[in-house]
Amino acid sequence: MKPILASGPWPRLQRAWDVRAACNFMGGGAGAGLIMASFVGALVGQTWLASACLGLALVGFGLTMVFFEIGRPWRSLNVFLHPQTSWMTREGVVAVPLFGSGAIALAAGWLGWREAAIAALALTSLLAVGFLYCQARILRAAKGIPTWRNPALTPYILITGLTEGTGLFAAFHPSAAAVVLALLILRFIAWRRYRRALGQSGAPEASLDVLDRLARWLLIGGHALPGLLLGAALLLPQWPALAVFGGLLAAFFGLYAKLVLITRAARTQGFAIPRTPVRGRGSSRQAASRPGWASR
Amino acid sequence: MTRYVMVADLRRCVGCQTCTAACKLANGTPPGVMWRKVVDIEVGEYPDVQRVFVPTGCQHCDEPPCVSVCPSTASEKREDGFVTIDYDICIGCGYCITACPYEARHKVDAPIWAYGEQPMRHEQARFDERKLGVAQKCTFCVDTVDAGLAKGLKPGVDPDATPACVNACIGRAMAFGDLDDPDSNVSRLLRENKHFRMHEDIGTGPGFYYLWDKEELPL
Numbered sequence: 001m002k003p004i005l006a007s008g009p010w011p012r013l014q015r016a017w018d019v020r021a022a023c024n025f026m027g028g029g030a031g032a033g034l035i036m037a038s039f040v041g042a043l044v045g046q047t048w049l050a051s052a053c054l055g056l057a058l059v060g061f062g063l064t065m066v067f068f069e070i071g072r073p074w075r076s077l078n079v080f081l082h083p084q085t086s087w088m089t090r091e092g093v094v095a096v097p098l099f100g101s102g103a104i105a106l107a108a109g110w111l112g113w114r115e116a117a118i119a120a121l122a123l124t125s126l127l128a129v130g131f132l133y134c135q136a137r138i139l140r141a142a143k144g145i146p147t148w149r150n151p152a153l154t155p156y157i158l159i160t161g162l163t164e165g166t167g168l169f170a171a172f173h174p175s176a177a178a179v180v181l182a183l184l185i186l187r188f189i190a191w192r193r194y195r196r197a198l199g200q201s202g203a204p205e206a207s208l209d210v211l212d213r214l215a216r217w218l219l220i221g222g223h224a225l226p227g228l229l230l231g232a233a234l235l236l237p238q239w240p241a242l243a244v245f246g247g248l249l250a251a252f253f254g255l256y257a258k259l260v261l262i263t264r265a266a267r268t269q270g271f272a273i274p275r276t277p278v279r280g281r282g283s284s285r286q287a288a289s290r291p292g293w294a295s296r
Numbered sequence: 297m298t299r300y301v302m303v304a305d306l307r308r309c310v311g312c313q314t315c316t317a318a319c320k321l322a323n324g325t326p327p328g329v330m331w332r333k334v335v336d337i338e339v340g341e342y343p344d345v346q347r348v349f350v351p352t353g354c355q356h357c358d359e360p361p362c363v364s365v366c367p368s369t370a371s372e373k374r375e376d377g378f379v380t381i382d383y384d385i386c387i388g389c390g391y392c393i394t395a396c397p398y399e400a401r402h403k404v405d406a407p408i409w410a411y412g413e414q415p416m417r418h419e420q421a422r423f424d425e426r427k428l429g430v431a432q433k434c435t436f437c438v439d440t441v442d443a444g445l446a447k448g449l450k451p452g453v454d455p456d457a458t459p460a461c462v463n464a465c466i467g468r469a470m471a472f473g474d475l476d477d478p479d480s481n482v483s484r485l486l487r488e489n490k491h492f493r494m495h496e497d498i499g500t501g502p503g504f505y506y507l508w509d510k511e512e513l514p515l
Contacts, residue, residue: 009337009350016390016403071388071405071429078368078387088367088391142394143361143498269397271335274492276346277306278509285346287339 009271010292011204013264014145020069022262026255027062028091028135029157031055032128033165035102039125041173042118049109051172052121055165056102059131063095087141091134098127132161145266147207152197156190157258163187164254167226170247174233174240180247181230187254188223191215204267205294214260222253267292298376299475300436300451301503302462303482304351305489308469311336311349318464319353322437324422326408331400331434332461350506351461351470352494354379354400354434358501362392362401362431371431377475377503378438386430393431397495398502401433436472437461452481475503487511 034055038048067073082089105120136157139148147153163183170176195211229246236242272290311334319325319332332353339346356379363371363379370386373379393401405428409415415423437459444450444457451457452473462470473482482505489507496502 009335012399014394016393021390066389069390071390071403072386075368075385075387078370078385079389080367081369081385082367085364086367086391088365088389092367138365138391141361141365142391143500144394144396144399148394266394268399269495269498271337271350271352271399271494273306273337273339273348273350273494273506273508275508276339276348277507279307284509285339287337291337 008291011146011206011267011270013206014266014268017262017266018069019259019263020065022259023065024062025135025139025157025258025262027058027060027065029132029161029258030164030168030251030255031058031060031062032132032135033161033163034058034168035121035128035165036125036162037166037169037176037179039121040179041169041176042121046173046175048121049106051169052102052109052124053106054168055128056099056106056124059095059098059128087134087137091131091138094127094130094134098124098131101127132158135161144268146201146203146269147198147211147261147265147267150194150197150201150203152190152194153261156187156194159183159187159190160254160257164251167247167249167251167254170230171244174243174247175237177230177233177243177246180243180250181227181234184223184227184230184250187250188219191218191257199296202290202293202295204270204292206292207265207267208294208296210260210265214257214265218253218257221249222257223250226250226253297476299503300356300377300441300472301475301482301505302356302436302459303471303473303485303491303505303507305469305471305485305507306348306350307507307509308467309334309349309351310467310469311347312466314464314466315351315461315470318460319434322440322460323435324419324424325402325432326404327410328408329402329404329432331402331432350494352398352400352504354396354436355398355494355500355502355504356436357503359499361395361397361500365391365395367391378436378441379433380435380438381431381433383424383426383430383432388429388431390431396433397498397500401431403429403431405429 038052042048079092101120101123105117105124108117136154140154142148166180170180226246226249229242233243270292273287275284278284313334315332316330335350335352337348356377360379363373368385368387370382441451449457455463459472462472471481473480488511490509491505491507493502
């Protein structure tokens, strides 16, 4: 059913958060994942300075974009006032030491102080886990957006952040192909689980349409193709470009999916009544379902 | 304790939007921003269709998701049920807008006037720069209620202590009062009528009740 009346009950596309907010989830997720991948890489003796630096830059880019999104940016320090319940405050609280310890890790690494650098990077990596978790919970707490508040989105956001970060790390170190491939499989499972959960709970039909179109791209470009490239890279280690392209594709489509989730698949709850009123000698009837919703 | 709530009788609402207009007049909201609005819902299939007008807005929930997500503590819940916004603290992140299942919150970044680039006199008089770039929503006319209480008036009974939408309703479809007072108008209405709240399954405990039929009272 298409909306006819401006004051109708159908779910509307949310306009509070645009591409700038989406950049926070894109940069923050991929950046946090890249920091974690850099730490694991450092433990097995791979170079990590450039990748960890890029990870911090991505997180910083996302937060900078949020600064441009908020209505009163010069009050942005007020974001720290509500750690009791707000995941946005918690994200900010984690971000400060994340950059602090990240800067120490980079400086120590630059100076060649390996033990100190690894210790600081371990702390940064731990904070990156927290940062990513906060981002996932930010979406879940947005009760006005059915596609965000679904609990199955939380593991997807966590796993896609790890996948994107590790995919980017594979561009630095193609030997990470096996890890990216494993994460890709997990991300695919998490996505299917999320989509199935939406189908069971019901969601705005227009959101499901957008997600189903996205799912086709995500399946081919975000999972099948990079999976093939990464699998080939494992068989043909003499061709590192396969792992590089596979990792970059996995990261790109993960980022694109988050952009769509935030800006195009996010419809409001809409309005619904369980019963119609009894007027005159008429009778009430049970309203069949939420207008503009579907379960499929 | 006191818990102020709104009650809308769906049998009486004719969808005239007088409450919407009264709210805009009382609160000086810009074009496109309606703290109180009446949603038009069609139920059924042709030719068996019913049309229902549903006044809505901020539901001043028991567990307001807008308050728990707010990173700045600008959104707060008072003990008497009002959910308020401190315009001087709000950073305008829009998180509360996405958290509200009732589409009750708005954010306006720049002044908008009804006709062109110049405000009309009443728009200029009511313009409040503090509301730019921050969240705004229905207040249940908390300033009017507080001022009325200070004068010893009874909210929901005395017009000078009652929200503008309730005062303006031509069909007496809307009522406001203290749910914790068993003798209040809203308590009586809820006792005598069948009612529901919107999106109760989300668990926000909205403070906005809809009447749809009279209660079958024991003989």
